[in-house]
Amino acid sequence: MKNENKSNIGAASRLAVAPMMDWTDSACRVFHRVLSRRALLYSEMVTSAALVRGGAVHLLRHDPSEHPVALQLGGSDPAELAQAARMGAEAGFDEINLNVGCPSDRVQSGCFGAVLMTRPELVADCVAAMRGAVSVPVTVKCRIGVDDQDPEAVLPDFLSRMRAAGASHVIVHARKAWLQGLSPKANREVPPLDHDLVRRMRLEFPDLAISINGGVESLDAVAGFLADGFDGVMVGRAAYHRPFDILGAADARLYGEDRVITxxxxxxxxxxxxxxxxxxxxxxxxxxxxxxxxxxxxxxxxxxxxxxxxxxxxxxxxxxxxxxxxxxxxxxxxxxxxxxx
Structure with missing residues (x-):
């Protein structure tokens, strides 16, 4: 299953399959790559501590057929994230992504994931350190806010900081995360979606690539968001549970290739x-x-x-x-x- 598809990462990100713990491992990504040669695939989240302090380099293994493929990191120490990003780039990943969206208690206790929405200056420091350590794109996946934050104020400030720090692309899950009282599953379903806010951010930050995530259930919806001007659309559980529906005709419909697999x-x-x-x-x-x-x-x-x-x-x-x-x-x-x- 040889694949030389280390193509332009920006073009690939028109459709991305979200990083999902316990799901988007290497075998999953190989399968998704069979369905689409062009979509951008993401690893499960890997903590910078596991790589740098734990020596868990096996977490960086991937099949050559997976490209274009991104490594998602979790962490909050700029120097450690820079080292982990360097390890990921040296392992061959085409993009390094920072998780600022996961709301689980375990992730919060490690001071990374969605809780970092409350510390945008630290996230900016992390992105700048990662950007300085690698030549591949550094991107961020975030929420529109957490808890009682006002997304109308928080999100534009966050995006401005990410742009200034050197992030090439931000993927916005168009929901708040509630850090107390909701499980990770409930956080994917209970907080209301605000796609319109993310649309406005796309207009406010024309020089920053922005993808939208959250509540995307069909290839029609993906095409609709791209028509709205988004640089990309990230799909999570729908791509996993109904992979052919999302990925099977994506190359033909979204990338202009004469290819549809059964x-x-x-x-x-x-x-x-x-x-x-x-x-x-x-x-x-x-x-x-x-x-x-x-x-x-x-x-x-x-x-x-x-x-x-x-x-x-x-x-x-x-x-x-x-x-x-x-x-x-x-x-x-x-x-x-x-x-x-």
């Missing part, structure tokens, strides 16, 4: 990677767990999920299980798949 072809394209993964001592479910939503909405999708969920964890499970699961899915007209995507 779900069946995507599943079979993963077989060589699965064989290598197994040969290196991995387990089938470590790959196929990311593929369960491939046929969402198709007759037979439930049986596809069931066979992979139940069978992939068993000793000796291999590529033949994927073929057996594929046989349970009803054939589809490729034109209908394109319309669904």
């Amino acid at each position: 779900p069946e072809a995507a599943a079979r394209a993963m077989l060589p990677y699965i064989e290598r993964h197994l040969a290196e001592g991995g387990r089938l479910h470590q790959v196929t767990r990311h593929m369960l939503g491939l046929f969402a909405g198709r007759p037979g999708a439930r049986r596809w999920r069931q066979l992979l969920s139940e069978g992939a964890t068993r000793p000796g499970a291999g590529p033949e299980l994927v073929e057996r699961a594929l046989a349970q899915v009803a054939p589809a007209d490729p034109a209908a798949e394109v319309r669904r995507a």
Whole structure:
């Protein structure tokens, strides 16, 4: 699955798959890259402390086919983040992103993630240090504010500081984060979306690339935000749970390429990677767990999920299980798949 797609990162970011803990690991990114050659993919968040103090360089491993791929870092110490960014760039990542959006208690206790929205000057110092350490783009993913902050005042000030510090791109999750009283899951759903505020920021900061994130559920919605003038759109859970719907026609629709892959072809394209993964001592479910939503909405999708969920964890499970699961899915007209995507 060779891929030389280390293309312009700005063009790739027209569509990005969000960093998601326990989900967007290397196997997931390889699968998403099969569906789209052009979308920008992100690692799970990796803490700067794990890399710099913990020596966890295995967290930087990725398959060559994943490019263009970004590393998301969590941390709040400028010098440590600079060193971690350097490690990520040396490992081959095409972009280094700073997490200023995660609201979990564990992340807050480490003084990074969304809690840093209350310390924009520190975030600016971190970005400047990272920018000085690497030649690849340094970007930021943030919220519109936290707790009782007024986003109308907080967000423009934050973006101004990021621009001055050298961030090339800011991805804005168009919700507040509530640091007390809401779980991370609730923080993705309960605080109301304010896409209009982020639209106004796009006009107020024409010299800063801005992507929008939050509540994006379809490729139509992605195209709509791009038509509004956004530099990019980041999609999270919809891209994971319904990967073909978001990524399957993205190259043709968003990047002008004459390419649309079918779900069946995507599943079979993963077989060589699965064989290598197994040969290196991995387990089938470590790959196929990311593929369960491939046929969402198709007759037979439930049986596809069931066979992979139940069978992939068993000793000796291999590529033949994927073929057996594929046989349970009803054939589809490729034109209908394109319309669904």
